[in-house]
Amino acid sequence: MTSIRLFLVVILIAIVTLANFFAALRGYMGSMDEADRLFNQNLLQQAELLNAFLPSYPYQPDSEKNTQNTLRQMVLTPPAKANNQQHLLEFQLIDDKGKVIARSTGIPETPVAELKPGFSLINFNTYRWNVLVHRATGQPLWIIVAERNDQRYRLAESMILQAVYPMVVAIPLIGLIIWLVVGLGLRPINWLAKEFRQREANDLSQIENNKMPDELQQLTQSANELLRRLEASFDREKRFSSDAAHELRTPIAALKIHCENLLQESVRPSESLLKLQQGIDRMSYLVEQILSLNRMSPDHFMGTFSRLNVTELLKNQVAEQSRALAERQHSIEFDGDECWIYGDRLALETLISNLLSNAIKYTPAGGRIAVGTWLRGEEVVLEIMDNGPGIDESAAERVFDRFYRLGGDRNNSAVQGCGLGLSIVRQVVDLHRARIKLTRSRFATGLLAMVIFPVNNVLDATTADNDKKGLDENV
Amino acid sequence: MQILLVEDDQLLAEGVVKALKQAGFAVHWVSNGKAASTYVVAEVPNIVLLDLGLPDMDGLDVLRLIRHKKLPVQVMILTARDSLDAKVAGLDLGADDYLTKPFAREELLARLRVLERRLGSASSANIDIGPLHLNTATFQASLNGEELFLSRREYMLLKALVESAGVIQTKENLEAKLYSWGDEVASNAIEVHIHNLRKKLPDNFIRTVRGIGYVVDRA
Numbered sequence: 001m002t003s004i005r006l007f008l009v010v011i012l013i014a015i016v017t018l019a020n021f022f023a024a025l026r027g028y029m030g031s032m033d034e035a036d037r038l039f040n041q042n043l044l045q046q047a048e049l050l051n052a053f054l055p056s057y058p059y060q061p062d063s064e065k066n067t068q069n070t071l072r073q074m075v076l077t078p079p080a081k082a083n084n085q086q087h088l089l090e091f092q093l094i095d096d097k098g099k100v101i102a103r104s105t106g107i108p109e110t111p112v113a114e115l116k117p118g119f120s121l122i123n124f125n126t127y128r129w130n131v132l133v134h135r136a137t138g139q140p141l142w143i144i145v146a147e148r149n150d151q152r153y154r155l156a157e158s159m160i161l162q163a164v165y166p167m168v169v170a171i172p173l174i175g176l177i178i179w180l181v182v183g184l185g186l187r188p189i190n191w192l193a194k195e196f197r198q199r200e201a202n203d204l205s206q207i208e209n210n211k212m213p214d215e216l217q218q219l220t221q222s223a224n225e226l227l228r229r230l231e232a233s234f235d236r237e238k239r240f241s242s243d244a245a246h247e248l249r250t251p252i253a254a255l256k257i258h259c260e261n262l263l264q265e266s267v268r269p270s271e272s273l274l275k276l277q278q279g280i281d282r283m284s285y286l287v288e289q290i291l292s293l294n295r296m297s298p299d300h301f302m303g304t305f306s307r308l309n310v311t312e313l314l315k316n317q318v319a320e321q322s323r324a325l326a327e328r329q330h331s332i333e334f335d336g337d338e339c340w341i342y343g344d345r346l347a348l349e350t351l352i353s354n355l356l357s358n359a360i361k362y363t364p365a366g367g368r369i370a371v372g373t374w375l376r377g378e379e380v381v382l383e384i385m386d387n388g389p390g391i392d393e394s395a396a397e398r399v400f401d402r403f404y405r406l407g408g409d410r411n412n413s414a415v416q417g418c419g420l421g422l423s424i425v426r427q428v429v430d431l432h433r434a435r436i437k438l439t440r441s442r443f444a445t446g447l448l449a450m451v452i453f454p455v456n457n458v459l460d461a462t463t464a465d466n467d468k469k470g471l472d473e474n475v
Numbered sequence: 476m477q478i479l480l481v482e483d484d485q486l487l488a489e490g491v492v493k494a495l496k497q498a499g500f501a502v503h504w505v506s507n508g509k510a511a512s513t514y515v516v517a518e519v520p521n522i523v524l525l526d527l528g529l530p531d532m533d534g535l536d537v538l539r540l541i542r543h544k545k546l547p548v549q550v551m552i553l554t555a556r557d558s559l560d561a562k563v564a565g566l567d568l569g570a571d572d573y574l575t576k577p578f579a580r581e582e583l584l585a586r587l588r589v590l591e592r593r594l595g596s597a598s599s600a601n602i603d604i605g606p607l608h609l610n611t612a613t614f615q616a617s618l619n620g621e622e623l624f625l626s627r628r629e630y631m632l633l634k635a636l637v638e639s640a641g642v643i644q645t646k647e648n649l650e651a652k653l654y655s656w657g658d659e660v661a662s663n664a665i666e667v668h669i670h671n672l673r674k675k676l677p678d679n680f681i682r683t684v685r686g687i688g689y690v691v692d693r694a
Contacts, residue, residue: 246528249555250484253577257490260580264497284577312647315687319643322690326641334686372686 004189008182013175020171024164031156039130039152040119047134047145050091075103090129092144093136107146115142121149188216196223204231238300245291252284282418289420292350293402296427303344303431310348310382310453311338311373317352318371321360329366336372339380341453343432351428354421355384355449361417363388368443382451387443396438400426425451476591476599479520480504481511481537482553483530487576491524491583498584508532512540519546522590525570527554527561535568542569549590553578589638604640604691606677609633618676628653629672632665636681636691645688 093102094111103109112124113131122131128149136143188211195207206224209217259277263269294300318325318332325332341348359369363386372383391399391406398404403419429436434453441448478495482488483506495502503520505511508529515523515537523541527534534552541548551572552565562573571593572586591599592611600612606619614630616623625633635652636644649665669689673681682690 246555249576250487253555254484254487254490256577257487257494257580257583261490261493261497264494264580312645315645315647318684318687319645319648322641322643325643326692332684332687334684336686 005179005182005186009175009179012178012182013171016174016178017171020164020167024160024167027163028156028160031159032152035152035156035159039147040132043119043130043132043145043147044134046089046091047132047143050093050143050145051134051136051138075105090146092142092146094142094144096140096142101141111142111144112146113144122146188213192216192220204234234299238302241291241294241300248287248291252280252287255280256284286418286420289418289424292354292424293420293427296347296350296424296431298427298431301344301347301431303347305342305344307340308343308345308348309338310341310343310380311336313345313348314352314371314373314382317349317356320353321356324357324360325369328360328363330360330363330369331367332369332371334371336383337375339373339375339382341380341432343453347428347431351425351451352382352384354425355451358417358421359384359386359388359447359449362386363446367446370443380453382453383448385441385443385446385448387441387446390440390445390447391438399438476500476522476594477518477520478502478522478524478587479511479514480524481506481508481529481534482524482526483507483528484526494580494583495587498587500587506530508534508537511537515541515546515548516544520548521594522549522551522587525550525552527552527556527565535564538565538568538570549594551586551590585639592638602634602637604637604693605680607637607680609637623675625672625675626668628664629668629675632668633672636689640691641693643684643688643690647688649688 090104090107091102092100092104092107092111094100094115098111098115100109100111106125108124112129113120113122113133115133117133117135120131120133122129124146129146130149130152131147132143132145134143134145135141192207192212204227206227207220209220209224212220259273259280262273263277266273295302315334318334356369356371363369368387370383370385372381374381374383395406399406400422401419402423405417405419425436429451432453434451437448437450437452439448439450440446476499478500480488480491480495480502482491482504485506488504488506492502492504503514503518505514508531511523511525511529514520523537525534525537529537534554538550538552541550549571550569551574552562552570553574553576554561554565555576565573571590574583574586588599595612600610602609602611608617608620609615611634616625616630616633631652632649635649646665653664669681680691682692684690
């Protein structure tokens with residue numbers, strides 16, 4: 001049973017039905033007893049009535065022969081009314097010798113029962129009868145009154161049916177009420193489930209306990225305890241990441257400056273020294289990328305979202321990478337609209353910087369790079385496009401994997417990279433509920449990376465407090 | 476030019492001290508916040524290079540002390556922590572610049588020279604890019620030894636471009652600088668000034684980065 005509600009409803013309806021059934025059974029038996037009592041009383045009354053109205057029987061105790069010779073038996077037909085609705089009442093009058101001297105039509109000519117006063121059940125005429133053997137008062141006669149047994153059942157059945165029928169009709173209604181009441185009772189569980197479902201990955205705040213029913217208190221208490229422990233461990237890990245960043249960067253900074261001092265001192269630096277510098281730069285870059293990847297992972301992301309001018313962020317990142325652009329002698333240009341989105345500054349800077357540095361690194365020297373932000377309907381599209389070798393369609397998904405590098409581990413030793421850039425980009429894209437597309441560039445060759453920020457993430461430039469004019473085409 | 480280096484990591488500190496000495500700065504190094512606090516008050520340096528992660532106190536407290544005492548000191552924060560909050564907090568408290576570890580030696584020296592220039596030191600007042608010579612102390616510019624006559628705004632724009640040669644200056648960035656000099660900037664003011672500047676300078680001395688801004692390439 002996967003649903004508590006369904007389980008409870010089925011079980012409760014079953015219990016109600018069973019209880020009704022037993023009540024009906026008990027009622028049926030009670031009704032039968034009562035019917036027996038009433039009918040027996042009735043039989044007795046009938047017998048006494050017969051007795052009272054019986055014509056005085058010309059009885060001669062000694063004229064045995066007479067009676068033997070002249071068989072005088074009265075056969076009486078009860079009035080039709082008495083027999084209506086099959087309320088069949090039959091009787092026999094029997095003298096002391098066991099001879100039937102009077103009877104009704106529907107009863108055999110011989111005594112149907114042993115002449116012993118009392119009630120009994122006897123079969124004749126293919127029916128079962130309740131029979132009363134009664135000793136007449138004032139006359140030496142036996143009165144036998146018989147009544148068909150099945151009508152007692154009919155009466156009891158009709159009585160019990162009257163009682164059970166509304167119950168049967170009411171069960172669906174009861175079921176509905178149970179369904180609703182159980183739903184009402186389970187509402188705190190739904191509320192709790194919603195509370196958990198709607199949580200952000202990094203929301204470890206405690207669940208409000210006071211409005212919970214007793215049964216759920218334990219659950220919420222345990223959950224809160226777990227959340228507390230999780231938060232503590234997250235805090236420890238965050239602090240560790242931050243400490244690790246510090247602990248790694250400081251010695252790298254030391255290595256770097258000593259190496260550069262050495263380079264400065266030597267008139268003609270040895271090749272080993274230059275390689276050392278390259279190695280340090282590579283390590284430094286790798287550490288930065290790993291820290292970024294960690295910082296942008298949904299579990300560790302600590303950013304704060306605000307309205308940002310993504311166009312300005314893009315241009316600033318281009319400026320940041322001026323040196324790399326100049327070294328590779330790339331030309332770069334911007335085109336597009338001024339766009340605002342809701343996002344985290346550091347994360348978006350990381351995203352842009354990674355895409356841009358990929359374009360710079362993988363495009364052969366003297367290449368072209370075009371960047372832009374466009375307002376497309378309700379979406380903001382950030383584009384970074386180069387005329388480098390591009391990415392094969394078959395590899396377009398794999399490039400987001402960690403440590404994956406196009407063309408193998410050491411694709412091009414001239415290009416410094418560690419295969420984390422696009423993994424970081426993907427994480428930032430996910431954090432902003434955006435999409436990323438890697439397609440063919442509009443240049444003859446090359447890659448076009450498009451990050452598309454969705455409707456609810458876009459802010460109208462006109463609502464931005466920074467009411468700058470659109471970009472000047474003259475620049 | 477007196478520089479106080481506040482850095483608890485000895486290996487890094489020794490490297491920085493050596494680099495600064497090679498570049499002609501006078502450096503004093505302390506390794507904790509307490510020593511830094513006493514030193515800045517007793518012997519006010521020109522520039523403080525301040526690490527935020529100090530063993531005994533928060534580097535920002537040293538910065539707070541410097542600003543509280545209104546000492547005439549340029550402060551550059553050096554830190555290995557990259558949270559944006561720390562950066563904002565540092566700049567809000569009145570730091571003049573912010574550099575994240577690990578940094579390139581050249582970057583450090585270039586930024587120190589900018590701070591030095593702000594202090595008006597004669598030794599750093601001269602900037603030479605190819606045929607252009609700029610003296611930031613006398614506000615004079617010359618091309619191949621011949622004096623250039625520039626308007627104040629032209630001079631300031633040229634200085635901004637030349638001071639960070641090799642780094643693209645976005646149009647917004649240049650506008651912000653003109654604003655900070657207290658000028659009202661019309662929407663095409665930058666274009667107009669650049670146009671006028673170009674007439675007085677060699678071809679392609681100021682390069683346009685389409686849609687983004689301008690750059691003066693390093694010599």
